[in-house]
Amino acid sequence: MQPVWQRIHQEALAPYQRHEIGGDEFLTRATKPVRDFMLKHTRKKDLALFVAMGQTEKPQNPDAVALTSIIPAFAISELKTAFEIGFVLYIPFI
Incomplete structure (x- = not known):
């Protein structure tokens, strides 16, 4: 899961904290790595x-x-x- 959380941080959380993206875009970007991980392991x-x-x-x-x-x-x-x-x-x- 560590690579997933790193990807979320890089692609979603960091830009959100810098106010580069809004909340909707944050959720969209954050769910992609989690979705990929869950699909891979389901x-x-x-x-x-x-x-x-x-x-x-x-x-x-x-x-x-x-x-x-x-x-x-x-x-x-x-x-x-x-x-x-x-x-x-x-x-x-x-």
Whole structure:
């Protein structure tokens, strides 16, 4: 996550603090790195589930996927990974 936060600082926060961009532009620039990170680390199956649950058209490209679908899909993917790791660590103690 460190590279993501550095990118947000360089592309969004620093210009915002220097009053070079407004709040809307700050949010637009700040969400791009987070969106890219979450899409990279989200299982496609989980993302497809939340896109379908959102009852929206199938996005043509990753930039068209709404954050309201990406965020819960990322959370579910991370939870699945955590449970898998926990299970693998637990097995030797059985």
